[in-house]
Amino acid sequence: MQTERTTHLWDADAARDYDTPGTGMFAPEVLGPTVARLAGLAGEGAALEFAVGTGRVAVPLAERGVPVHGIESSPAMVEQLRAKVDAATVPVTVGDMATAVVPGEFTLVYLVYNTISNLLTQAEQVECFRNAARHLRPGGRFVVELGVPELRRLPPGRDATVWGVEPGYLGLDTYDTVHQLLVSHHFRFDGTRRARLFRTPHRYVWPAELDLMAQLAGFALEDRHADWVGAEFTADSPSHVSVYRLPPAP
Known part of the structure; x- marks a missing residue:
């Protein structure tokens, strides 16, 4: 649900x-x-x-x-x-x-x-x-x-696109084109070598x-x-x- x-x-x-x-x-x-x-x-x-x-x-x-x-x-x-x-x-x-x-x-x-x-x-x-x-x-x-x-941005053999690059932040999407699903990955950096990751699943339409x-x-x-x-x-x-x-x- x-x-x-x-x-x-x-x-x-x-x-x-x-x-x-x-x-x-x-x-x-x-x-x-x-x-x-x-x-x-x-x-x-x-x-x-x-x-x-x-x-x-x-x-x-x-x-x-x-x-x-x-x-x-x-x-x-x-x-x-x-x-x-x-x-x-x-x-x-x-x-x-x-x-x-x-x-x-x-x-x-x-x-x-x-x-x-x-x-x-x-x-x-x-x-x-x-x-x-x-x-x-x-x-x-x-x-x-x-x-x-953004499937037109996917070259053959690739299943991810990078859509956000900012100081302290990186955003990318991974695609499952068979099931019409993607996962957005949000990486946030706090000045150390570690990053916080937050993922959100989506069905694209x-x-x-x-x-x-x-x-x-x-x-x-x-x-x-x-x-x-x-x-x-x-x-x-x-x-x-x-x-x-x-x-x-x-």
Whole structure:
């Protein structure tokens, strides 16, 4: 089950190290456009974040006046979120984002920063789309931010790509192309000869497969861009933000 995997992976130590205020995915130039776009898509309704984590997006979205509820499988991540806001500001249901149901009706459900790939089977990912549809009112939207698999960078006979090289940090992905799985390896160096390693498993998904999952859940693709500010999605885009929509009420 995804909940058991995530609880083991995102334990207290991992949750404590998750936030990087002002840098990486917490940088204003990354977070600002994300929150602005989601606020516009939510409109006058409420939003539900699958895998809400420590509230990187949910907290600033709530500060903009959008009612936000979250689903999160890791109690340790929720504990970090609670250090920022209380349960009245961002209520959270602890459970699996593919199956957990929360009360209320939403205009927007969203999954950011590759989180849908944490579901390691196609069946779980399809159920995630169905769960999003279950929570949305007619005409509601499901937004997924996801990287494009970098298989074109794999030379024959190689099964790994290096995607992050910074002082004190090295990031690489290893691929199992038979089972459509990858593992991200995060090495952090503290000035000694030793390194700390954190691994996260993922099931990578091509945009076309994602679109088929959406159709199975009753969605249609409304638009797709390369980023949150609306850049054109092309064959060279490393990621995409895809907006799926349910049919409006008759």
